[in-house]
Amino acid sequence: MQVSLGEDDQGVCGTPSAGVLLDHYFSNEALMTQIAKTPEPPYYAVIFTSERTETDAEGYATMADAMVELAAKQPGFLGIESARSDGLGITVSYWSDLAAIANWKANSEHLSAQRLGQSQWYEDYQVRIARVEKAYGPQKFSDL
C-alpha cells in the first residue's frame, strides 16, 4: 500500500496543507483501527506485543503514529492492526514476504524508533514472525 501525495494535495510552498494532514490523520487512524484487508494467504504477520513504561507518553504516541505511516510506505506492506488495553499492546502488521519484513526492520528511521522503544518506552516486548496459512471471516450477505 503506497501512501503518496499527488500535486493537488500540496499546499503553498510545497508544504502539505492542513487538508493533507487531516487526510493523513484519518488514513492513519483507519489503518490502525479497522480489520486489515489482506489478500489470500500465504503472507506474513509480525505480531508485536508490548508492555509500556510510563515514560514519555506523548513522544511515544507521536513516534508510533509516524512509524505506522512509514510502514505503510514500505514495499510489501499489506496492512496493520493495533489495540492496547490493561497495559498490554498488540500490533500486528502484515507483509508479503520475509524480505519485506527484513527491509522494514532495517529501515534507518525505524531502527532509531526501535532503539528508543527498547531504552525508554517498553518495559517488555515480544516480536513474533509468523507465516499466515489460512484466513477467514464471517459469511456476509455481501459475500454471497
Added chain:
Amino acid sequence: MQVSLGEDDQGVCGTPSAGVLLDHYFSNEALMTQIAKTPEPPYYAVIFTSERTETDAEGYATMADAMVELAAKQPGFLGIESARSDGLGITVSYWSDLAAIANWKANSEHLSAQRLGQSQWYEDYQVRIARVEKAYGPQKFSDL
C-alpha cells in the same frame, strides 16, 4: 496449561470458595494482560481481530472470560494475549500445532460461543492461522 482446582480450593458443599473465584479472576487476568510465555518456535498463532457490535456488552464479557479459561485447559494451549481499543479487538492465542487449533475450534462450548459471536457480538471479524517461525524480545539483564 491446566487450570485445575485442588481439594483445598473447594469451599463448603463442593462449590468453589470466594478465594478460588478470586484466584481464577487473577489467573485469567494474567493470561490476558501479559506477554505470553511461549516456547521456542515453531508453534502456531491464531490471530483473531474483531469489531464489536454494541449488543450485550455484559454477556460478551462473561463469555469472553469463560472462553479464555476453557481455551487454557485445552491440549496444546501455549498462551493468549488480548487487547481492545478504538473498537478494534485483537486476541492472539498460541498453540503447539494445527491439531490443537482444530480441536479447540470444534470444542462444543466454543462452537456455541462462536455462533453467538457471529449472530450478536461481532460486527466483523477475521481469523488468521499462522505458523510462528521466529520470536525475540529485548536483551534483558536477567537473560545474560
